[in-house]
Amino acid sequence: MKAHACGNDFLIVEEADAAGAHAALARRLCARNTSIGADGIEFLEHRANGDFFLRLFNADGSEAELSGNGTRCVAAWLAHSQGLREVALGTLGGVRNCRVIEANGPVYQIETEMGVPRVEARTIEIPGVGAMEGAVVHVGNPHFVLFVEREDFGAYGLAWQELGAKISASPLFAQGTNVEFVQVRGAGEIAFRIFERGCGPTMSSGTGTCAASAAAMFLRGTNRELTALAEGGAQRTVWPANDAVMRLTGPAEIVCRGEAFQVEPRVAVAI
Numbered sequence: 001m002k003a004h005a006c007g008n009d010f011l012i013v014e015e016a017d018a019a020g021a022h023a024a025l026a027r028r029l030c031a032r033n034t035s036i037g038a039d040g041i042e043f044l045e046h047r048a049n050g051d052f053f054l055r056l057f058n059a060d061g062s063e064a065e066l067s068g069n070g071t072r073c074v075a076a077w078l079a080h081s082q083g084l085r086e087v088a089l090g091t092l093g094g095v096r097n098c099r100v101i102e103a104n105g106p107v108y109q110i111e112t113e114m115g116v117p118r119v120e121a122r123t124i125e126i127p128g129v130g131a132m133e134g135a136v137v138h139v140g141n142p143h144f145v146l147f148v149e150r151e152d153f154g155a156y157g158l159a160w161q162e163l164g165a166k167i168s169a170s171p172l173f174a175q176g177t178n179v180e181f182v183q184v185r186g187a188g189e190i191a192f193r194i195f196e197r198g199c200g201p202t203m204s205s206g207t208g209t210c211a212a213s214a215a216a217m218f219l220r221g222t223n224r225e226l227t228a229l230a231e232g233g234a235q236r237t238v239w240p241a242n243d244a245v246m247r248l249t250g251p252a253e254i255v256c257r258g259e260a261f262q263v264e265p266r267v268a269v270a271i
Contacts, residue, residue, distance in 0.1 A: 001077055002036060002255040005069035007203030007232025009255070011038045012077055015045035015055070023061035029260055030059035036260060039199045042070045044077075052078070053090040058198025062176075065093035065141040068114060068206015068248055072098060076108040076252035093140025106254035112206070114246045115140050117214035117239065126166050129156050135215040139246070142177040142197075143211035147220070153181040153193045164195025178205065180212040190216050191229040203232030210246050213237035 001012045011029055018025060022043060030038045038059065045053040054074060056064045071089050075098035078084045085100045094115055102109040118138040125131050132155070137143040144167055146155055153160040164179040176197040183191045194208040195201055209228045216222045217239055225238045235250035 003073035026057035066091035137211040145215040204230040
């Protein structure tokens with residue numbers, strides 16, 4: 001199955017069909033020109049006790065802790081296929097509780113409990129760029145947030161895509177990091193661009209939305225309810241207090257379902 005959340009697109013593959021080839025399947029099936037195309041694959045495991053567990057593999061085959069948008073896409077699929085309106089989804093970054101707020105055909109508005117963000121102001125040094133002030137944010141996976149003034153989201157003389165690649169791959173972050181470039185547009189609104197670890201620039205990010213929002217609330221004093229605008233659309237974050245769970249609300253749309261075929265060996269993979 002394929003779904004997207006604000007243009008951040010994912011395949012959902014049954015864990016039983018992965019046959020241990022998660023990384024290889026992600027690289028092959030996520031290829032934009034020679035396969036289905038996606039930012040990553042959510043491998044969905046149905047456990048014997050009725051629980052669900054997700055493993056997320058990025059388009060480059062690397063495994064990540066979780067994706068806010070990917071988790072929401074899975075929740076939409078379970079609502080669409082099983083009629084579930086509330087579901088707890090286990091991930092390597094913790095359990096995420098999802099609730100369907102509205103359904104309109106294949107489009108679902110879903111609120112997700114995203115855990116308690118951790119925000120730390122930090123200055124980092126990137127060779128060839130220099131020192132830059134930002135924030136390290138953890139929302140179940142790692143992020144580095146930069147506040148920018150330019151309308152094109154660039155900073156330090158570089159396009160945001162180029163700078164994002166440098167920061168994401170910096171040895172300062174042992175596991176790599178996602179990078180957000182954030183404009184504060186008012187007390188209740190931010191806009192951002194996202195360079196995702198293992199994917200590159202994406203149209204949206206659920207955890208990126210939460211990281212950008214948490215940094216703006218914690219360091220820039222914005223409202224505790226924000227509209228966050230990415231290239232793919234708007235999401236809403238609510239973070240009542242620094243020690244509270246952040247809630248993320250946004251859309252997820254079911255695109256299609258079908259079957260992809262392996263050539264060697266000849267194995268059909270249900271998606």
